[in-house]
Amino acid sequence: DPTLTLDAEKAKNEGGDSSPPALTVESPAGHLSNCRKFIATWLSASLCVDYFSVYAKVLFNKRGGDFILPLRSLGLGHLGPIESKILAGFPKNGLISSVAINNAFAIFTCCTSTLVSVVLTDIAASANYGFSDLGLGRKTIVEYSSPNIAKPFHIGHLRPTILGAFLRNLYLRAGWEVTAVNYLGDWGTQFAMIAVGFKKYGSDEALLRDPCKHLFEVYVNITKDAETDQNVKVQAAAFFKKMEDGDEEAIGIWKHWRKLTVARYGKDYKQLNAHFDVYAAESEVGQEWQDKSVEVLERLGHITPVEGSLAKVVDLTPWNLNKGVLRKGNGTSIYLSRDIAEAVRRSEEYSFDKMIYVVASQQDVHMARVIRILKLMKFTWADQCEHVNHGLVHGPKDATGRITKFSTRKGNVLPLDDAISQVKDAVHVLLRKDAQHYATIPDPDKVAEELAISLLKIADFSRRKIRNYGVDAENIESVVHKGDNGLLLQFVYARLVSLRRRNQHLLPVNPKDVDTNLLTGPLVHRLGFLLGKYPDIIRTTITTNEPCKVVNYCFELCHAITRLLNTAGTRGKESEATARARLFMFGCAEKVLKSAMELLTLRPQEWL
Numbered sequence: 001d002p003t004l005t006l007d008a009e010k011a012k013n014e015g016g017d018s019s020p021p022a023l024t025v026e027s028p029a030g031h032l033s034n035c036r037k038f039i040a041t042w043l044s045a046s047l048c049v050d051y052f053s054v055y056a057k058v059l060f061n062k063r064g065g066d067f068i069l070p071l072r073s074l075g076l077g078h079l080g081p082i083e084s085k086i087l088a089g090f091p092k093n094g095l096i097s098s099v100a101i102n103n104a105f106a107i108f109t110c111c112t113s114t115l116v117s118v119v120l121t122d123i124a125a126s127a128n129y130g131f132s133d134l135g136l137g138r139k140t141i142v143e144y145s146s147p148n149i150a151k152p153f154h155i156g157h158l159r160p161t162i163l164g165a166f167l168r169n170l171y172l173r174a175g176w177e178v179t180a181v182n183y184l185g186d187w188g189t190q191f192a193m194i195a196v197g198f199k200k201y202g203s204d205e206a207l208l209r210d211p212c213k214h215l216f217e218v219y220v221n222i223t224k225d226a227e228t229d230q231n232v233k234v235q236a237a238a239f240f241k242k243m244e245d246g247d248e249e250a251i252g253i254w255k256h257w258r259k260l261t262v263a264r265y266g267k268d269y270k271q272l273n274a275h276f277d278v279y280a281a282e283s284e285v286g287q288e289w290q291d292k293s294v295e296v297l298e299r300l301g302h303i304t305p306v307e308g309s310l311a312k313v314v315d316l317t318p319w320n321l322n323k324g325v326l327r328k329g330n331g332t333s334i335y336l337s338r339d340i341a342e343a344v345r346r347s348e349e350y351s352f353d354k355m356i357y358v359v360a361s362q363q364d365v366h367m368a369r370v371i372r373i374l375k376l377m378k379f380t381w382a383d384q385c386e387h388v389n390h391g392l393v394h395g396p397k398d399a400t401g402r403i404t405k406f407s408t409r410k411g412n413v414l415p416l417d418d419a420i421s422q423v424k425d426a427v428h429v430l431l432r433k434d435a436q437h438y439a440t441i442p443d444p445d446k447v448a449e450e451l452a453i454s455l456l457k458i459a460d461f462s463r464r465k466i467r468n469y470g471v472d473a474e475n476i477e478s479v480v481h482k483g484d485n486g487l488l489l490q491f492v493y494a495r496l497v498s499l500r501r502r503n504q505h506l507l508p509v510n511p512k513d514v515d516t517n518l519l520t521g522p523l524v525h526r527l528g529f530l531l532g533k534y535p536d537i538i539r540t541t542i543t544t545n546e547p548c549k550v551v552n553y554c555f556e557l558c559h560a561i562t563r564l565l566n567t568a569g570t571r572g573k574e575s576e577a578t579a580r581a582r583l584f585m586f587g588c589a590e591k592v593l594k595s596a597m598e599l600l601t602l603r604p605q606e607w608l
């Protein structure tokens, strides 16, 4: 009984098991899940194998047939008898209409008419098609972006920002309550350096004009001075001590500068469609939380005393993490101790069920220490802290083939603004090629900007998040000419919108009036199948955290839509009923593509 298995799966989901079985990823919902369950139920009964294990092996097929089962994976010995049993016995019905065996794989194909009618009806009936309630009643914190302030946003900031914004969207769509936190890096000797430098290089006027840019210039200049003048570092250390001791003047300056920079970042975040519920900051991690953390660790015997020093150190060698320093020799706090204290504070403030840290893989060791120490402190929620890491965005290769690193300190960075405007110029050139159409775009500048941002985001999201990749500041607009890119998504979406607008009179008022039996053929089947897959894309992505899975899905979807658009007319020789049915299908495709684009943090544009 499918409803029974449904409950069984749900029960598994709710078991609170920290490592849920792979199965729960595909939690039941929608037509394709029903087809899959039907296949698994029959196979399990007929071949006498465990339902859950066979269910997990029935996979989506890339092309030619909808589900594929590697028969050897069942571990039942000789394939001959199994193949005959499946071929002869598998019931064909409204869910699955054909079964084939190919090279030790069983391939199952959905019945087109049921597939199309059920999937399209589901999409039309729901404002949130593809969303789930798997996370209902659970809270997660997604901490992301978290820049070190006092420098302008550069291309390297794009990744942690859009990856986090994507994860926030993803968890929201899976029913979680999400608190998005931006944990600003505004504490440490680096900032004391700026304070020292400001006396020499600072200008209040320049500060107001562009705070990030100015503070950054100050930093670059004073760092140069420090190379020859020992005094600079001594002064900076003294200033930092003042900050740590809560000196009002020192803190006051910081508060002021931070306010200005955060206001500036607000513009970048708005442009990138990234939202935060809370701005936290390293400077605001109270001393009392850090003292408490050290106390707990001391009580549990994890702190090794250091003779004649105020340092507090946790031995992490059993986990190959060397030492975790929680307090420096002169008693000042450190990045690690602030992270620990902040996590404890968050747990008390939000009592979250999960916390995600979107932080570069360069900080893998740091994040592993944070989570390990929280576990040593015996917090049950420490197991639910997850570091979602990502690779580095670096510069192009130099003449000798070596990778160049972007370096904030050396002042060699690609500001995000520049990257966007370069790509935007290239998009503008493209748009202008069709002068007649160009003249009809209401706000071409805004459209070009949105398309440029989509291009940059999709170029990043197309790669696995852990991969490092290079950006050539001289040649960043080349993303425009890459085959499958962000422009493709925006283009296909705009085409669908324009089709709908031009055919208002044919749009079905009530989906029930549509005769989906008029939708036939392999292109319709393919699009119907992809639309049916969307809920599973959201579900599986939550376990991989990989935007590239969603991007690939969007590309497949766009290709399927384009193929059908190019062959199936909506106004030509076909009957009006067929035209209506096709428009209905394209309307559903528009809805799903829009939803997937928004999941990827894009703003779908209507410009055709």
Ligand code: ARG
Binding pocket: 143, 146, 147, 148, 183, 184, 185, 339, 357, 358, 359
């Ligand atoms: N501000 C840090 C940096 O730019 C990243 C902070 C990551 N988050 C954290 N909780 N440690 O390097």
